[in-house]
Amino acid sequence: MGVLRAGLCPGLTHDTVGQLRSRGIKTVVDLVSADLEDVAQKCGLSYKAGALQRIQVVRAFDIFQMLDVLQDFRGAMSQQVSSASATVKVVVVDSVTAVVSPLLGGQQREGLALMMQLARELKTLARDLGMAVVVTNHMTRDRDSGELKPALGRSWSFVPSTRILLDVDEGAGASGSRRRVYLTKSPRLPTGFQEMVDIGTWAPPEQSPASHGDQI
Amino acid sequence: MVERSQVIAWTGSWTGLIGSIVGPKTVSSVYSDLISLGGADPELLARLEGRSSLKEIEPYLFADEDSSVHGDILEFHGPEGTGKTEMLYHLTARCILPKSEGGLEVEVLFIDTDYHFDMLRLVTILEHRLSQSSEEMVKCCLGRLLLVNCSSNTQLLLTLYSLETVVCSHPSLCLLILDSLSAFYWIDRVNGGESVNLQEYTLKKCAQFLEKLVNEYRLVLFATTQSIMQKTTNWTEGPSSALSHPSEADVDYRPYLCKAWQQVVRHRIFFSKQEDFKTSNQFSLVSRHLKSNSLKKHIFIIGESGIEFC
Numbered sequence: 440m441g442v443l444r445a446g447l448c449p450g451l452t453h454d455t456v457g458q459l460r461s462r463g464i465k466t467v468v469d470l471v472s473a474d475l476e477d478v479a480q481k482c483g484l485s486y487k488a489g490a491l492q493r494i495q496v497v498r499a500f501d502i503f504q505m506l507d508v509l510q511d512f513r514g515a516m517s518q519q520v521s522s523a524s525a526t527v528k529v530v531v532v533d534s535v536t537a538v539v540s541p542l543l544g545g546q547q548r549e550g551l552a553l554m555m556q557l558a559r560e561l562k563t564l565a566r567d568l569g570m571a572v573v574v575t576n577h578m579t580r581d582r583d584s585g586e587l588k589p590a591l592g593r594s595w596s597f598v599p600s601t602r603i604l605l606d607v608d609e610g611a612g613a614s615g616s617r618r619r620v621y622l623t624k625s626p627r628l629p630t631g632f633q634e635m636v637d638i639g640t641w642a643p644p645e646q647s648p649a650s651h652g653d654q655i
Numbered sequence: 656m657v658e659r660s661q662v663i664a665w666t667g668s669w670t671g672l673i674g675s676i677v678g679p680k681t682v683s684s685v686y687s688d689l690i691s692l693g694g695a696d697p698e699l700l701a702r703l704e705g706r707s708s709l710k711e712i713e714p715y716l717f718a719d720e721d722s723s724v725h726g727d728i729l730e731f732h733g734p735e736g737t738g739k740t741e742m743l744y745h746l747t748a749r750c751i752l753p754k755s756e757g758g759l760e761v762e763v764l765f766i767d768t769d770y771h772f773d774m775l776r777l778v779t780i781l782e783h784r785l786s787q788s789s790e791e792m793v794k795c796c797l798g799r800l801l802l803v804n805c806s807s808n809t810q811l812l813l814t815l816y817s818l819e820t821v822v823c824s825h826p827s828l829c830l831l832i833l834d835s836l837s838a839f840y841w842i843d844r845v846n847g848g849e850s851v852n853l854q855e856y857t858l859k860k861c862a863q864f865l866e867k868l869v870n871e872y873r874l875v876l877f878a879t880t881q882s883i884m885q886k887t888t889n890w891t892e893g894p895s896s897a898l899s900h901p902s903e904a905d906v907d908y909r910p911y912l913c914k915a916w917q918q919v920v921r922h923r924i925f926f927s928k929q930e931d932f933k934t935s936n937q938f939s940l941v942s943r944h945l946k947s948n949s950l951k952k953h954i955f956i957i958g959e960s961g962i963e964f965c
Contacts, residue, residue, distance in 0.1 A: 552845035559806065562770040594841065594883045596735040600773070624736055626773040629936065629957070 442466050467491060495527075502553050505538050509560040516568050530564055534575040536590050543592065551594055558598040574599070600626050608635060616640070709875055711759060712830065713746060715964050716942060716953060726869035728919050730836075731879040733926030738938040738957060739879045740771060742926070743832050745962040746877060748780050750830050751799040753792075756785055762828040764801045764821065768811060768838040772802065783960030801825070808839040808857040815864050822872050831869070833878040836861075837912060840883065855913035862916040884909040921945055929954075937965065 443466060445453040464470050471492050499505040516527060539557065542550030565572045579590045589596065589604075602624035608617040616639035622632045709717040709727050731739045747765065752758025765772065781796050782788040801821070805811040822828055836858070847854025869876050910917055922944055929937040942951045954965040 548841060548844045551841040555839075555841045559769075563806075566770045593734065593885075594881075597769070597835075597881050597883075600771070626740075627776050627779065630736070631936070 443470060467496075471495070499538065502538050502542060502557065505532075506553075506557060506560060509557075509564065513560070513564060513568065516564075527570060529571045529573065530561075532561070532572070532574040534577065536575075536577045539591055539595070554591070554595060558595070562598070599624065712749060712875060726873045726875060727921055728866065728869055728876045728878070729922040729924060730920045731877060731924050731926060732882060733940075734882040737926035737928050738940075738955070738962070739926050740773075740834060741957050741962055742940075743834055743877060743879070744777050744780055746830070747777065747800065747832065748784055748796075748961060751796045752781070752784060753796070758796075760799070760827075761830065762799045762801065762825050763830045763832060764803065764818070764828060765832045765834070766803045766805060766811070766814065767834055768805045769835060770804065771834055779959065780961040799827075801828070808843055808861065811839075812857055812861050812864070815861060815868065818868060822868065822874070829874055831865075831874050831876040833865075833876065835879040835881055836916070837880040837883065840911070855915075859913050859915040862913065862919050866919040880912060882909075884911050 443456050443459060443464070445456050459465075459470065471494070497508050499508050512527075512530075535557070539550075539554050542553055544550075561572050561574070564570050576595075577590045578587045580586070581588050589602070601622075604621040604623050606619045606621070608619050616637050618636055618638055620634050620636055622628060622630050624630060709729075731742060733739055743765075747763050748758070750759050750761050750763045752760070754760045777800075778793055778797075781793050785792050785796075803814055805814055818831075839858075843857065844854045847856070865876060865878075868874065922942060924943070925941045927939055927941075929939060937954055937956055939952060939954050942953065943949070955962050956965060957963075
């Protein structure tokens with residue numbers, strides 16, 4: 440797991456990292472499992488470092504592990520009495536391709552059935568439990584036309600309700616953190632809308648003549 | 656309660672009964688006779704008499720349709736992002752809007768099998784189409800929408816079986832929407848093991864029951880099926896191929912659902928998105944009447960207020 444270092448999140452300065460380390464908290468997992476109030480009192484920790492504690496990281500490397508994790512999570516969430524703090528609002532799956540693409544290919548319908556079962560689990564979390572579910576997927580090349588398209592095929596393409604395509608900005612300036620973002624599927628907005636973002640600063644990039652691209 | 660169940664038992668033979676009373680009396684006068692005899696529920700009869708036909712639901716698409724006594728089953732087919740669900744919202748809005756706003760003021764039953772339904776989108780469409788969009792008006796329209804979620808084919812079948820009661824107790828219900836019928840396809844195929852019959856069993860039962868429901872109560876059913884299979888025919892094949900009609904090449908259709916479903920569909924409507932750069936926000940649909948084999952193409956765009964035909 441990630442080792443704590445300065446700048447990992449707002450409020451986590453060099454001094455703070457040193458103080459945490461002196462109390463045996465060296466990694467993100469340690470921080471997340473520590474008693475925040477106790478640590479805050481002893482280290483004079485900024486409240487913002489508590490943000491890390493609100494992220495629960497789970498690893499799953501195959502479809503069965505993934506389905507187990509989601510089912511356990513759904514069970515735990517359904518029983519939880521909703522309180523003002525500490526309800527899960529966002530589920531991020533990075534990446535769904537890693538877990539599903541080994542199942543596809545050939546004539547195996549079991550793989551597709553498992554993929555659709557995963558889709559159903561994710562949708563249940565989104566709809567019944569009111570969470571935002573974000574998954575990442577890769578791009579592949581179409582066999583016939585040679586064009587880039589999202590991976591996991593046609594059956595998966597019906598699953599997400601919104602799709603955003605991230606692409607490296609062709610005319611990127613000196614910094615390599617610029618990305619073009621396209622809305623390719625939406626239940627409520629017209630598609631084709633594009634925007635440029637800087638993933639380093641998450642601020643709109645400075646306007647330059649090169650950045651006024653064509654409208655789709 | 657007893658009276659109602661007696662009336663319900665009669666409904667299957669209404670069409671036969673009316674057929675035999677043909678003569679100088681019109682159908683509506685027969686109904687009023689029966690009502691005055693105190694032997695029938697006037698609400699029920701109003702439903703049988705006043706069902707909206709396909710032509711009324713969307714005159715632009717179905718202008719040439721004769722209103723069928725037996726109801727209609729239409730299939731919307733197409734790949735992702737081609738406007739099938741938007742078309743369902745458009746048809747739903749046309750039905751649930753009040754007559755004063757150009758709607759039909761009838762009820763719609765929407766069965767959602769893959770958590771697809773977006774209430775916010777439907778509300779946006781209603782707000783744009785109402786001349787005075789107040790919360791009251793929108794709520795009143797939504798009061799005519801019945802929404803059901805199903806998470807497996809078996810649940811869908813059980814829901815359909817229970818629909819008969821719903822249809823009887825909602826006399827102004829005339830539109831059934833099923834989005835989508837193919838949601839459980841892969842899961843069914845695996846659950847059925849090696850036997851194709853077993854794999855298709857539940858869907859076959861669903862199709863048969865839907866046909867019975869639609870015929871008996873003269874409903875209109877729109878069901879969507881997703882294009883999850885690769886194209887089978889190559890457009891560049893020579894004239895000896897099965898494609899005789901040029902519009903068929905637009906059609907990315909490979910039947911994969913069970914025969915029982917293929918047989919109950921009367922119209923198949925194929926959706927696709929225009930690939931041309933200039934018309935990149937346009938969608939097209941090809942409507943095919945399966946008995947007469949006639950094909951018709953329509954173009955539409957999707958705006959804030961929903962579908963607009965070009």
